[in-house]
Amino acid sequence: MQIVVDTHTHTLASGHAYSTLLENAAAAQRKGLKILCTTDHAPTMPGAPHYWFFNNQRIIPRFLNDVGIIRGVEANTLNTQGDIDIHPQTEQLLDWVITSFHEPVFAPASEADHTEALLNVIKSGRVDALGHLGNPNFGFDIEAVLTCAKEHNVAIEINNSSLLGHSRAGSIECCDAIARIGKEIGVYFTTGSDAHFCADIARLDLAAALLEKYQIDEEKIITSSTQRFLNFLLLRGKDPIEEFADLY
Structure with missing residues (x-):
């Protein structure tokens, strides 16, 4: 399976990553990506940029090194009410919003x-x-959450970094269960390198292998073509991106 979109990457603006957006885009081009989502950490994460950083992403060119650039964020889930740390005004300026649990922001609690x-x-x-739902520190009812995600057209990330074994230790078995149950339910899957250094951009081999293990239909893997990814954004209610007309 070919993956042509990396939907989870960081620049040095995140505070604990080490490459620029230009370096990430150059790496994406070398590795054959068609679209790169830049998703720096939202403001509540220690070291993350101010909200103006996200509001100002409109100045980023739509193509860098011939790779389409999606303006995004990795937000933080803040509480059981499901609040995230992105201002509603900011959301209108972004193409792509991931949200994740992070221990410095949401202390691990009960599965419920x-x-x-x-x-x-x-x-x-x-x-x-x-x-990165595979983090064992944040166990949850997989069937209930993935069923809800399907109903609301929210994609489930298979995070390659989690499958490497050194980030969020213990994630591998959880990710396996998420892929297996997600196949049964019929969720949309996305794939992210979670790169914090440009050499890891498009490092998606383990995520792809897990999706292939469960023979998940490519129609459900939104990163398997530019058309699937961009049409998923339309499904989510986003406006078409005029500059990407040839990628739809």
Whole structure:
């Protein structure tokens, strides 16, 4: 399976990443990506940029090194009510919103609390994808959350970094269960390198292998073509991106 979109990447603006957007785009071109989503951490994460950083992404060219650039964010799920740390005004200026649990922002609690938070963030309509759900520190009712995600057209991320074994240790078995159950339910999947250094841009081999293990239909993998990814954004209610007309 070919993956042509990386939907989860960071620049040095995140505070604990080490490459610029230009370096990431150059790496994306070398590795054959067609679209790169830049998704720096939202303001509540320690070291993350001010909200003006996200509001000003409109100045980023739509193509860098012949790679389409999606203006995004990795927001933080803040509480069981499903609040995220992106101002509603900012949302209107972004193409792509992932939200994730991060220990410095949402202290690990009970499975019931994590499930409630995820269900509420999905139902809020404010997020396009749920990031690195395999983290065992944030166990949740997989069937309930993925069923809700399907109903609301929220993508489930298979995070390659989680599958490497050194980030969010213990995620591999959880990611496997998420892929298996997600196949049964029929969710949309997305794939993210979660790169914090340009060499890891488009490093999606483990995520692709997990999706292939469960023979997940490419129609459900939104990163398997530019058309599928951009049409998913339309499904989410986003406006067409005029500059990407040839990619639809």
